[in-house]
Amino acid sequence: MSTSATSSPRSGTSGDIWEKAARAGYAVSGVLHIVLGFLIVKIGFGANAEADQSHALASLGHNPLGAVILWAAAAAFLALGLWQAADALRSSEDAKDRAKAGGKAVMYAALAFTAASVAMGSSGKNGDQQAQGFAGTLMQAPAGRLLVGAVGLGIIAGAVYHVVKGARQKFLEDLRALPGHEHLGTGVKGLGTVGYIAKGVALGVVGLLFVSAAVAANPDKAKGVDGAVEWLLGAPGGPVVVVLVGLGFAAYGLYSFARARYARM
Template sequence: MTSTSSSPRSGTTGDIWEKAARAGYAVSGVLHVILGFLIVRIGLGANAEADQGHALASLGHQPLGTVVLWAAAAAFLALGLWQAADALRSDEEAMDRAKAAGKTVLYAALAFTSASIAMGSAAGNGDQKAQGFAGTLMQAPAGRLLVGAVGLGIIAGAGYHVVKGARQRFLDDLRALPGHDHLGTGVKGLGTVGYVAKGVALLIVGVLFVSAAMTADPDKAKGVDGAVEWLLGAPGGPVVVVLVGLGFAAYGLYSFARARYARM
């Protein structure tokens, strides 16, 4: 967004809402670093769960963990509301509004998960959630088509991530600050590797949803954890899984830069 007005929605005033929304990117960075670490451990043979719920739960186990989780919930909520405001802006293009709406749902879900874990709820299993979601959709009229459509949507999102990373289109999301006329090669490298790695994981998730639709078996639908498990069984799987984990961590480190340089 390039507006230069001094309204709270312009992202130029440094108000509390903007700062909280930027903190949401930083918290997302922490989660991706933890998730990357978990994926790397799986690639090295450890028994671990690779999903955002368990990454959040690991934060709760740290000193002042409950306080950290509530702070994360507040930051994700602020970022979700910011995206919701973007989705409702009449001067945005339809595609940008649709992407903002999708991000609203994502960050609202993360806020809810953070608050739930802070209140003592179990993190839950990402694969079980995916299977439950696919099973619920299959009970609806044309349910298999709906599950397949979800899978194709995830595959499209995966392609978007890969292209955005490979062509460094994520730089359009950032803006230079006074005294920083350009972003370092480190930020560019982290963003490139991070987006591509997320795209690879999402591609597998999407394919598994399509497989669930084709076989009418919701148990074949998986989340990121299931995608990592699938990659682990492929030729050269452990090496690929470690590389994907490092990519997720790279995306997390990129998110710290995004917290500062994001165009709001």
């Protein structure tokens, strides 16, 4: 992605309203991941909670300014989604970067829709119900089980990407240099490393559950992040692992605040 306004097809400067709104999307994502991390940690300690984006967003609305916060979150996610979509359409980007930007555009647009739905009072489906509905729809298509399995393998590939990106600290390529902020740079490296690896672990379990659904021809076995946390909870050392994953999600949230300020746009 371009690091200067002169090489960007967007109007205005690098500090224009669109860029500021898109950067706010990273900050809102940070808040969302911190809330998700808190919910996951609660589950690790035995609390009855659901760790999905709808519930995390709903928890942000439990205050007098809740509707305002949710609508602001929806607007920020939409701005970031449109920014990524613009990058996906840029002919100067290589195919790999355009595909990544396109995937992010869809993800942030979905978050904008979810935030707006919660703001309008819709509880909607939780992450597990959405995953099961998606898997069920795919299974009704020709070669449906293969499609569900392919989705699972794709999610696992994404999980490996997150783990590698965290372990090798390749996420630093997404940020501008931090001159004069050596301590901040060290903190960002640690938060990003832990955060990306934790997200990779959770996504890897989601992918395995989709593959399991394909093998069993049972869409109910497909799960979202909440189902992945439940699966981890039942594994050896599960509560400890779940707490660590929750702390990792929170770390990713804190890293997202740095990304909101220093991201290459």
